[in-house]
Amino acid sequence: MSAASNTVSRDLLNAARAKKTLDDDQPYSSSSFRATMKQKIEKLCKVSPYDWQLDVSEALCLGLDTLLLAATGEGKSLPFIAPLLHDNNALILIISPLNALEEDLAKRFTGMGFPSIAVNGETWNAKLRTNIENRMHRVLLTSPELALKNVEFRKMISNPSLSKDIRAVIIDEAHCIQQWGGANGFRADWGEVGRLRALVPPSVPFLATTATATPEVQRQIRTSLQFGDDTTYFVNDRHNITSEVHKITHTSSDYSDLDFVVDDALADDREIQKTMIFVDSISETHKIATHLRSRLPNLKRREIAVYHALRTGQAKKKVMRDFRRGKIRVLVTTDACGMGADIPDVELVVQFKVPASLSIWIQRAGRAARSPHIKGRAMLFVEKSVFEIIRPRSKNPPSGDDPPEEVEPLRDREDDNENDDAVSKNATEQVPVGRDGTWRYRKTVEAGLRAYIETMDCRRIVSDQYFDNPERIKALTVVCCDNCEKKALAPQPTSTAQQENATPTNRPTTPVSPPNPEVNSVHSTPSRNHNENGKRPMVLAVPEPDIKPVGARRDKRLAAAREALNNWRHGTWLERYPHASFGPKGLLPDVHLTTIASGARIITLDDLGNALKPRWVFLSVHGPEVLAVVKKADEDFKAEQDQLRDAKKENAKRLKVEQQEREKLEKSQARKAVESASQPEDIIWTQPQVPKSQPSNGVL
Known part of the structure; x- marks a missing residue:
């Protein structure tokens, strides 16, 4: 076996060892347990166990739930017998996907000295139940369907007289939980195996084993079996x-x-x-x-x-x-x-x-x-269809006699002498494939x-x-x-000159661009710097590139890029991978999404590959799409900002005009007020009337 990422969660294992010491009221010796277990396995199986097998064995005997990811043929089933070696009264229950696998394991464990039986529709009867209750079998191998739906089997397993001796429940080929389980799965009971916990004492550990499980499948296994976050993981690489x-x-x-x-x-x-x-x-x-x-x-x-x-x-x-x-x-x-x-x-x-x-x-x-x-x-x-790409018929066919092309095999573009075993990485990267692209894989x-x-x-x-x-x-x-x-067999440059001129293996050559008339028409000008001969060499003025990288995206621009990538991630997963063993975040992990969204200098596929650490698995497949998504997000953001800026300018212009009109009106009103104040008012004299009844005083 290659390696283990954390062979066992050490903190969890150490805590279990300490708990064992408290429960037994005497010191627990891990080294003593492992030495004894190693000796028993060597005597029984004639092989020396790997350290990771001893880790899993100890975890099971300490009552820890464990997820074991190990390659086919590496010995996942060896730790199954650890509880049996540790406790002569122990029973183990193994959930298996196939009758053939149940029978094969039963035969192997029986050959080791542990009486085992495959319990399925062909073997289950009253006599077998009696034999199990009488401890004639120490290993029971069955399916989720029988374990969950057979009433008599459930009663037998949950009976305290039997369940008190069950030391482990083992879910073999646990990836079936994701591949076969669920409401729409063809064996839906695989998605319900976690219900087995209700049939056994809470202290009984569960061991889930598989050779292949992505992080998303591992999450589903842990959720289904009610595992905590601190579980055991092993690599599934095969060295031979x-x-x-x-x-x-x-x-x-x-x-x-x-x-x-x-x-x-x-x-x-x-x-x-x-x-x-x-x-x-x-x-x-x-x-x-x-x-x-x-x-x-x-x-x-x-x-x-x-x-x-x-x-x-x-x-x-x-x-x-x-x-x-x-x-x-x-x-x-x-x-x-x-x-x-x-x-x-x-x-x-x-x-x-x-x-x-x-x-x-x-x-x-x-x-x-x-x-x-x-x-x-x-x-x-x-x-061949895996490598072929489809271009949909255009609703408005192009002018000319040639009909629109429908299917184009990628390899047809390559030299006939090229190896035809795998598609060219360069060809793949140059073909836009995606939800919004022109091309799709056949x-x-x-x-x-x-x-x-x-x-x-x-x-x-x-x-x-x-x-x-x-x-x-x-x-x-x-x-x-x-x-x-192929790389090992490729001829290597022998001299420094050859190394400098050699084209890297499996790497496309840089195409030679045709002369640019705009560049060639620009007059040469002397450089500001002197060369080693004291001269100022002529330099050719080169126009600025069309794409001008800017700094990191921030604030609203960053939020827009993140939203666009998140929408692409969910949309692409729903359209192309709804039945895959990973979710949208498996397609584009959050850490990669954040890097892409914030990195405005990521423009080319090489930039993208260099920026994403660890390397994005789907770089060659979806890299061009992702670059197009963030480019469009930037363009839309710029267009929106330009629109807002133009609207702001128009509003400012309108306000300025309104202010000018207001000022003009106020000046006009003020001028009229001044003019009105400078003119004399009309005075009307009215001769007073003397009342007729009033006598004259003789004064004229």
Whole structure:
């Protein structure tokens, strides 16, 4: 196993150790527990456990809920038996997705000395219940459906006489909670497994294990199982598997791309390497098997077999037994075999046509080289339609005789001598694909898987970021992936001059721009600085670039950019990834959204890649879209600010005119008042009338 990000939450584990000391009223020795557990495992299994396996074992025995993320074949099931080794009366309950996996684990644990039984619709009866109640079985393996819906089983498990001895509930292949559970899932009870807590004492720890779970899936698992935030995480990287991506060169009904599976062995007259070919269609398992058999002599055709859900239980058991023993060399299968198979010596895993998600591909790829003593290959064959882009018909077709183009394969633009196994990163970045773009991919692929397919860097980088894996500390024992192999084989420049002139591997050359008449028409002027000869060299005046980067966005401009990115994030997720194993924040994490929104100097795809730490998984897929979103947000913000500024100017102009009119009116009124005050008023004299009754006094 590669590494663990925090093998176990140390604070939580230390707190549990301290609590153990208080509960037992005597010192608890972690080192003593681990030494004893290591000794018991070595004696029983003939192997020395990893430190992380001892961590999980101790966590379980201390009653801690644990989420274990470990690669297929790394030994996730070994800690299951820790409570049984620690307590001779202990029982454990394991929830498993498939009957085949239940039976396989039951057989293995029984072989270790722990009587185990698969409890399902075929085996459950009154006699089995009596045997369980009489402690004839210490490991019970069942499904969510039976555990939650079978009334008699629920009564048995919740009975204190039995439940007091249950030391752990283990949810194997816990990613099924997200992939299969929920109201719309085809096995909705997987989304309800957390209800099992009501059937057992509160002190019983839950252990959830999976080989593939993104941070969003981990969150859903924790929520469903009522885990706290401090849980255990492990990396799912496999150090002995080389991953490859190849483009299907033939039609979808022609399986010639798989001929190498049998042809290489026939050419060298050797045994066909043990191979699993995964497809997502039952009918296609038979078509591929028929095609491969047609290339073999009659006696060897029986070495090709199919495995899927519609085969009878007896037939599936026989196929798996013969495949395990090596009688069957090539198994063409659906996901029905993906989680139920524990075959340590599979050398080659092939996925023909893209699966629903990167998580599913990594899960299936992990079926290769489960034994650490062999080297394996995992090959993903991708349809042409994954690389093709669609341009919608224009409502107003362009003038001319040529009709609007509908479908354009990206690879057709490239040199015929280029490797055709993966799409060019440069081609991908130059094609605008998105909700508001002109182009769309012909086949919709989960963003994480598309990034994995299209990357020209190490494919492990993409998967590490997708699953939020910690840095690996275990050295690879094989070539990492096909991209790393190509880089290793590429000729390296030997001299300094060659290094300076060499074009970096997998990096597009900078196109030579045509002469700019505006630049060439500008007169040269002497430089202000003298050169080493004391001269002022002539310099060519170059116009300012069209795009002028400014400083960091702030205030309303920052808020506008954040809102635009958030709307894009939710809209893109709803349109393209509604059934993905991650949410909108998995598509564009908050830390990246904040960096992009605040960084006004991020203009090109290289700027974006350099600014986002850790590297954004979907950079090559959605980088151009995001740049377009923030550019439009800036343009809209500028247009709004210009509009506000213009409105402000118009308002100021209007107020100025109104003020001028008001002042003019006031001056006019004042002038009239002055003129009116300077003129004499008209005086009217009225001769007084003497009353007739008044006598005259004789005065004239």
